[in-house]
Amino acid sequence: MRAIVGLTVVICAATLYLYILSSYLPTGPRYPQKGKENGETSDTDQNKESDFTGEEQRLKFPSDLEDLRNLSELLHFYKTEHTGYILLLFCSAYLYKQAFAIPGSSFLNILAGALFGPWQGLVLACGLTTVGSTMCFLLSQAFGKHYITNLLPGKVSMLQRKVEENQSCLFFFLLFLRFFPMTPNWFLNMSAPIVNIPVTSFIFSVFIGLMPYNFICVQTGSMLSELSSLDELFSWTRVLQLLAMACAALLPGFLIRRYSQTHLKLDGPVPSGVARKTQ
Structure with missing residues (x-):
């Protein structure tokens, strides 16, 4: 009972903090005025500015690509003058999802690339994934051991057995679990x-x-975030970038797979590719 109360207090406090942070946005930058030389704002600009103003109270976690596009445009709008606030809001939302094992972090990874660029976004995503997963680990350790064991006894027992069998190369076994779909990431955390x-x-x-x-x-x-039309997606530059991304993602999985065939004790055949992750 004490564990449930403690976890409830943590969830409520984190939810309240994130709600306050997302509800009281700072004053947004003025939308660039165009068109009229006398300094008046065009109807199109007024409509855009009023659209952003209307979105201020409707920040939410994206659930599809349309939500993601709208959220990216809104946060880009604020990021021009409130970079620190947007960074704090993004990090808080990401850690909230990871710490409480809420699905949908892939959308936030995509948003990181759109907002902060490919390399800063990658560092940010890797760091937040690690910190958030560790928070989930610690919350489970403090409040959830008994309940998780009772809810998922078969899966916990199987994982316990595989961890014991691969104790001599535990780190590579954990890497294998992250690359291949033997168990989802939220359960492993x-x-x-x-x-x-x-x-x-x-x-x-x-x-x-x-x-x-x-x-x-x-x-x-x-x-x-850089595409102005779908035609650009099929240019040679983009195609080569996609091929490079695929190779970069598949190479570590290939090396771990080769290692697992001779060193790890696994049930059944080893999967042949990097699977879609569930965070």
């Missing part, structure tokens, strides 16, 4: 303290193991 995975191994396996996935999402967001 919550069950890791239950099966006695050391927190240091957990942290480094998250940072390294999810880097290819974060790289693809961030690069995708960066590319989409």
Whole structure:
């Protein structure tokens, strides 16, 4: 009972903080005035500015590409004069999703690329993924061990057995779990303290193991934010960028797969490719 009360207090406090942070946006920058030489704003600019003003109270986690596009435009609008605030808001929202194992972090990875660019976005996404997953690990360790074991006894027992069998190369086993779909990431984050995975191994396996996935999402967001039309997506430059992204993401998975065939003890055949992640 004490664990449920403690977890409820943490969730309520984090939710209240994020609600206040997203509800009281600072004054947005004035939309650039165009068209009239006498200094009056054109009807189009007034409409855009009023649209952004109307969106101020409707910040929400994106659930599809349309939500993602609208949110990206709104945050870009504020980022011109309130970079620190937008960075704080983005980090808080990302950590909230990761810490409480809420699906949909892939949209935030794409948003990181659109807002902060390919390389700053990648560093930010990898860092936040690691910190957020570690927060989930610690919350589970403090409040959730008993309940997770009772809710998912079969999965926890299987993971415990595989961790014990691969104790001699535990770090590479954890990397394998991040690359391939034996278990979703949210479950691994919550069950890791239950099966006695050391927190240091957990942290480094998250940072390294999810880097290819974060790289693809961030690069995708960066590319989409630069496109002015769909025709640009099929240019030779974009095609080569997509091929390079695919190679960069598949290479670590290929190396881990080769290593797992000779060193790791796994049930069934090893998957042949990098699977879609569930964060």
